[in-house]
Amino acid sequence: MPKVVKLFPETKLVMIGGGPLQNKILETASKLGVKENLVFTGYIPHSQIASYMATSDILVLPSLSEGFGLVVAEAMSSGALVLTSNVSAFSDTIDDGLTGFKSQTADSSDIADKIIYIVNNLDKFDGIRTAARNKVVKQFGTKVVNNFYTDTIDKLLNQ
DSSP: OHHHHHHOTTOOEEEOBOOTTHHHHHHHHHHHTOGGGEEEOBOOOHHHHHHHHHTOSEEEEOOSSOSSOHHHHHHHHHTOEEEEESOGGGTTTOOBTTTBEEEOTTOHHHHHHHHHHHHHTGGGOHHHHHHHHHHHHHHHSHHHHHHHHHHHHHHHHTO
């Protein structure tokens, strides 16, 4: 974050929610000199989270491990550019450079470099936003999910 803030002092890192690590994160941000660039929203109803994503330039999810990454699919469908770590859970959604971006797992320097690259080129990524949204709709849209559940129920009933 310090590397990003140095180049883009107006940067805000918005963390939705809170939790037991909030004070430790604020303490670390203070030590790094970026506390003023960090915003904790507290609890946000799920129905309002999409509006936060839609107003974001980038959703950064540097997970060390992840089950599915629903937040990634939600961000992609909202139009935010997505930067994830290179964990296998994101391989179904993020095609690096095509539907989003990947950084090396647990490499804060690489994450910062990717954020800087994205911010410097925000106006060039409309195609990635469109491809990301199309991919999410194609893989996880209402019709796909409804068909999956209908097929599953039919198979169970016909056993």
